[in-house]
Structure formats: C-alpha cells, structure tokens
Amino acid sequence: MTLKTKFILLSLSLAAGLLVLGSLAVTRYHSRIPLINRLFYTHPRATNSETPIYPYTGLKPEPNDPNGIYYKDRVIVLMYHDISPKPDDLKSLSVANFDKQLELMRDNNFHWITMNQYRNFILHSSPIPVNAVLLTFDDGYESLYKYAFPVLEKYHAPSASFLIVNTVGNPQHNGVPKLTWEQVELMHKNGIDFFSHTYDSHMYVPTGPSNKKQLPMLASQIYLKDKKRKETEQEYEQRVTSDLKKANDILFQKLGAPNHVLAFPFGAFSKPLLKICNQLGIDITLTVKSGLNKAGQTNGFRVNAGGMTNDPVLQMSLMKQALNRLGNNHFGKPSVPHHFILLTLLVLLILGVFWLWVGWKLFGEKMRRKIGGIAP
Structure with a gap:
C-alpha cells in the first residue's frame, strides 16, 4: 500500500472518528452547551405540574371488571x-x-x-x-x-x-x-x-x-x-x-x-x-x-x-x-458512558499521530521527488 493510499485512508478514518466523537459529545453533554441545546434539543416544561399531559391516545372505554388483575408488585x-x-x-x-x-x-x-x-x-x-x-x-x-x-x-x-x-x-x-x-x-x-x-x-x-x-x-x-x-x-x-x-x-x-x-x-x-x-x-x-x-x-x-x-x-x-x-418508562440516563467517549478520543489521538507521521513521510517523499526533478 502506497503512502498516499495510507494517508487517504487515515484521513477518512480520522474525519469519520471526529464526526462520531462530536455526535457522542453532543448526546451526552448538550445540556452544558446552551447554543447546541437550543438548536437540537427542546425542553418543554414536561416536569412542570402545571402542564397536565394525559396519554389517552388510542384508549377506549372498557367494561368494569371487579376481579381484574392488571399488574402485580407495582x-x-x-x-x-x-x-x-x-x-x-x-x-x-x-x-x-x-x-x-x-x-x-x-x-x-x-x-x-x-x-x-x-x-x-x-x-x-x-x-x-x-x-x-x-x-x-x-x-x-x-x-x-x-x-x-x-x-x-x-x-x-x-x-x-x-x-x-x-x-x-x-x-x-x-x-x-x-x-x-x-x-x-x-x-x-x-x-x-x-x-x-x-x-x-x-x-x-x-x-x-x-x-x-x-x-x-x-x-x-x-x-x-x-x-x-x-x-x-x-x-x-x-x-x-x-x-x-x-x-x-x-x-x-x-x-x-x-x-x-x-x-x-x-x-x-x-x-x-x-x-x-x-x-x-x-x-x-x-x-x-x-x-x-x-x-x-x-x-x-x-x-x-x-x-x-x-x-x-x-x-x-x-x-x-x-x-x-407506563411499565417501560424510565428516567433519562446519559446514553453514552463517559469512558466510551474517552476511549473514542484515545483512538482518535492514536489515529492522529499516525496521520501526522504518514503525512510527514508523504510530504518528504514529494519534496525529494521535486528536488530530484530539478537537479542538474
């Protein structure tokens, strides 16, 4: 594999990794970034008891059932x-x-x-x-x-x-x-x-x-x-x-x-x-x-x-x-663990080091060719 091919592949991998890291960071930390929070996340006062929400959609009246068991241990x-x-x-x-x-x-x-x-x-x-x-x-x-x-x-x-x-x-x-x-x-x-x-x-x-x-x-x-x-x-x-x-x-x-x-x-x-x-x-x-x-x-x-x-x-x-x-409702938790973001960042740093190293070698190779082409 040529240096140029390696550089292109590393560049694409690094760009993709940066997109992934950005997405993970926004998902976990959006509440700390006001501009992003306003652009991509809505915060209606769903926790405000003054805004009653009744999930009646799709419900119909049901006959009385004096012996019905609808849930246990809940x-x-x-x-x-x-x-x-x-x-x-x-x-x-x-x-x-x-x-x-x-x-x-x-x-x-x-x-x-x-x-x-x-x-x-x-x-x-x-x-x-x-x-x-x-x-x-x-x-x-x-x-x-x-x-x-x-x-x-x-x-x-x-x-x-x-x-x-x-x-x-x-x-x-x-x-x-x-x-x-x-x-x-x-x-x-x-x-x-x-x-x-x-x-x-x-x-x-x-x-x-x-x-x-x-x-x-x-x-x-x-x-x-x-x-x-x-x-x-x-x-x-x-x-x-x-x-x-x-x-x-x-x-x-x-x-x-x-x-x-x-x-x-x-x-x-x-x-x-x-x-x-x-x-x-x-x-x-x-x-x-x-x-x-x-x-x-x-x-x-x-x-x-x-x-x-x-x-x-x-x-x-x-x-x-x-x-x-209602049985599957839960309180929101960060969908992306903190350590996963750190691991992604570490991988990107390693990729970045290889990208710089290959880029430097590719640059040196081009310079040598250029110097060789103009030599008497």
Missing part, C-alpha cells in the same frame, strides 16, 4: 392538585370527576395503599395488593379539605398530601388559598398523611441576570442579584439543605412523626438534591414523570390524574393498561 401513584365543584383553572379537577375516578377504581379491583405501605414496598419489598394505587395531592390547597377530603372519606381511601410548609396557615402567602394547621391535623387523624413539598422553594427563579431563563428553585443554582453571579455549588447545597430541614422540623413538630418523603416541585431534581435528601433521611422522592413504580425505585413516577380535561373513564383504561403504556 404501584401507580396518582397526582392531584386542586379539586373544585366548578373548575376554572387548567390543573383543577371537578369534584364529580374525582368521585367518578374513585368509584371506577373501587369497581375495577384497584386497591388504595398508604404512604407507609408504599415506602415499605419500595425500600423493603414488603407485600402490596394487586393493582395498588397511591393517591397524592400537591401544594396543600384548601380544596383538599373542603372538597377532596369528603370524597376520600366516602370511599375510605387513604392518601398523602405534600405541603409547601411555609404556606400552611400563612395569610401573608399569596396565591390559591392553602390549608391551615387545624385542617391538616384533623385530616391527619382521619386517613391523610402529610409530607414535604419544601418549606418555601416551590417556584421558578432566574439563573442569570436577564430573568429570561428560569428553572425550578430547588433543583437549580440560582442567580444572586446582590452578588451579580450564580450560586456556587456549596451555596446551592446549603440553601436547599436549610429549606428541606426546616420543612422536616416543622412537620415533625406539628404531626409528631419524622418526614421521610419529598415531592419535588415541578418534578425537577438533580444529583446534589438527591444526595441532600439522603443526608436528611428523606428516602422516598416523587417526580411528575408518568410510570409504574417497582420495589427499589426510591425516586418515583406519578401519573397526573387531575385537571379540567381529565376523563375518568379513559383514566381507568389507562390504569388497566399501565403495564404496556
């Missing part, structure tokens, strides 16, 4: 927010539809479990009934007490509620009316357990000076206007630790039990946040991504069952087909 965690007689907000579910949901669950052999049962199943593989369902309510709206609680009592359904602790009984806090501690304590004695939705970190905040890019406060390093810079990782961890610890302390003081569960605001989380939860004894966390939960899955899926567009009948069909429609 739990569907249903997520609700506001319950209202006449909803006027997208994420508000009508009382009638909520009642119908529970009626259909009862009539189709679904079994409600408590958070304690769920936690023991996730952490210790404790037995649970077939078609297990955990009902959860976010944000601590007053409507939980006024409208949801009577329906839950009607069906003897246990549930769990996640409180933004600083809003409970706090008239200074703006927004939708929240629960009082008296209401919380009454419901706590009658089948509803209460857990953390942070102390006061349920909001989007700027991550830069322009306010254009905003991310969930609990999962992101925020921009410090007074210091004109972003939080350091240490500052972020101190802030989040303080917020979650304060929520835990107040819940323990009010309810007499340690808090081991956290629902992430907007479903957003990060590796440092998961580490902080572990340090604080929070061993169960919940997102807003749809899926089925199995033993060992400490960061859990939830199916959004609330909202004005909810259809209880199709919701029931979805739950019956959960294994096929």
